[in-house]
Amino acid sequence: MTAIQLHYSHHLRRSTTQPRSRPPPPRRSHHIIISSAKSQPHCHHHNLSSRTLRAAVIGGGPAGSSAAEALAAGGIETFLIERNPSGSKPCGGAIPLCMLDEFSIPLSLVDRKVTRVNIVSPSNLTVDFSKTLGSQEFIAMLRREVLDSYLRSRAQSHGAQLISGLFTDLEIPTSSSAPYVVHYNIDGSKRSLHADVVIGADGAHSKVAKAISAGSYDYALAIQERIKLPDEKMRRYENLAEMYVGSDISPDFYGWVFPKCDHVAVGTGTARARGQIRRVYNSGIRERVRERISGGRVIKVEAHPIPAHPRPRRVRGRVALVGDSAGYVTKCAGEGIYFAAKSGRMCGEGVVRASRCGTRMIDEGDLRREYLERWDGEYRMMFRFLDGLERVFYGSDEGWEALVEMCGDEYVQRMSFESYLYKRMVRGDWWSDVKMMWRTLGSLVRARMIGREIDKLNGLGRKLVM
Template sequence: MAAQTLSPLHRPLHHLKPKTVGTQTLTAKLKCSRIIITSKIRAAVIGGGPAGSSAAEALATGGIETFLFERSPEAAKPCGGAIPLCMLDEFSIPHHLIDRRVTHMKIISPSNLTVDFGKTLKSHEFIPMLRREVLDNFLRLRAERLGANLIKALVTRIDVPTTNNSPYIIHYILNNTQNTLAVDVIVGADGANSRVAKAIKAGTYRCAIAFQERIKLPDGKMAYYENLAEMYIGNDVSPDFYAWVFPKCDHVAVGTGTVCSKENIKTLQRGIRARVNSKIRGGTIIKVEAHPIPEHPRPIRVRNRVALVGDAAGYVTKCSGEGIYFAAKSGRMCGEAIVRASESGNRMISEEDLKREYLRKWDDEYITTFRFLDLLQKVFYGSNAGREALVELCGNEYVQRMTFESYLYKKLADGNRWEDLKMVMNTIGSLIRCNVVGREMDEFDKRILAQI
């Protein structure tokens, strides 16, 4: 649509001095006492991880003028780095970005009962392991190449409009200089401590903390983790989650996470190092990382013309702590929703548009999965007895196949009703043998039977 001339009176918050980002001048330009702006809507995405980059790519390719803010492109979030196999094709991720192809995963109980959790993988199946700094950079630069304006700057404040069609004003620091940008729509992809969420009063949520050390091992010991990932559970490594050893390109990531004992995170980290001491002895710590991880969705994920995605929205699953796929998926869904609702940027959108086109579709597809995994975590991660029962169940090949098919392809695996019933009975038997009883077990029983 052609540019139009508006008096500052019509959209007073657009009457801003134009700013230059790198070599690119923003669309708004002063002309005498009047302002020329494009009549298409303008979107800002705050945060350049998988969620933000995927949202920016969807917006830009959908014809919307898009600005992607990332304060620290070189930084990497502490993360195991595992993604489901289907994400490679769904998000066109080149295979050369993969550090390791994990085909064996061991889960180790508090008593050191060990189960190989990869027996049912097919010959072409594996769990891709990537470094976040590599994946995030690839997605971010692709969004820029496809039309998003990448701004390497710190967003300091967001002014929320008081009228329906007035713009949001983003304040940011670029090259030690204060700048502003007026936009019509904002996608908040700025993590657990989201500034966007605070600006729209989206409410709070509980956060876990993930702590991780990257350890470079001697060649002989690194060979052990060639295609192997390990999960350790027990009160010594986490009272409500698990610890991990995940292989990267030339090192392993050794870490843990917890909600209820965040102040003791370093003690728990010493616990996982003690459990794997013989396997990592002689290694050198090359990086130490810590980061908050949301435990459940925020009370508000859409307000007016602002939507939250990824960690900012609280899209991290219980039990597994998986967040990369759901971050990228929510970002893409949100970006595509804005394109649809705005008719490729040609009409202003509303809160109802975002709820209908993004939030309801997301909840319809994924909210049941999140709630079910929340229940599993309460049942199995609440005590060492429950953890022993979990590892015992993981030895069952049917459980492994159903788990891996659901994880690798992000769709409900085709099960067998008789095998499903046996799985329920085996679960109950394991819980009884490990002395796990109470309301959690009863609720687990009801939920599982309802799926059959």
């Protein structure tokens, strides 16, 4: 969760919601509704009389594991290829509250329940962004190595076969019914697998995306250090997450201090100046939090790419991209775990529906109808809105000052957490929206005045140094 998401969803006007005080619905398993023959468009699919549909899922993170679980539970022969099942993937580790219920994530996997969120502006204005959180609400913080292992094991329990190997290449068939050939290595030994359907969940630099010519895309590079703090300083971050913005942190992203199980993750990211992230911007976030992490010991340094937008092509033939491979990370917020798992599940369920539980061949039209159109219908406007937020507020200290000031508004906080924690489209109050618009304009004006004063002070400081 980042404050930068603000209250995007009430602009979509999709539906009203229950108050946040209402307890979440009981846990339930997901169901796949198989379309009737009459609802299917005319096509030339053939039934698979002597076997079931075979699917290969590349990548064993939340996207791939959720896809594999849905496929295997739906009766499809499923292979899940993950290069390093025991490894840890770099990630902030925040997930929304609704994901615990929707994906049946046990609370034992949660390292920290964040109930306090501070946002710090370029001028060090600190805003408490958690004033409207309910007594039972929190942001779940966990480690990817723990979550990924759990989701993979659950996919295996439904029948998915895990292959610990490095995916290397994908051969594209020349006919609509011929199989794809998936090439991978196990301990240097070359192997191959034939599959009717391939789901690419192999990250931002996806080899599957490259194999199907999914198109160019931009990405941010994030770097974070896991730091073991002295006990007295770790107590500050028992349930606190901090986010920092400013040109010293990143020209187009934010910095963070997120609590983990027994340490904190301190990091930042940028798409515009990736070559300077370690020397300039990582040093910037460390300088901002110097007193709070002094005496700490760096136990791990991690770096990873973050997609900046969805790929131009996410389905081609019988290949679909999900998660980071498809570019499903929210602009300016960097949230990706929930959308990875959600897209993986939606894609897997779409294949099950289109193939009638693995009894018939599918084609590109099936994947577009059952997966891509459903995904875009639910989330495309949200991603576009967040892209617009970045254009307005990111890129200058003045914009960030205005953004942080806005985040102190309880209406903004209430709408933001309603959207983030429960991933549901909420309806805003029109008069509150009008007032917020005027407050936003006022914040931008005041922020530009503050920015000019900061520039004057910086200029004076440079003269004194000279």
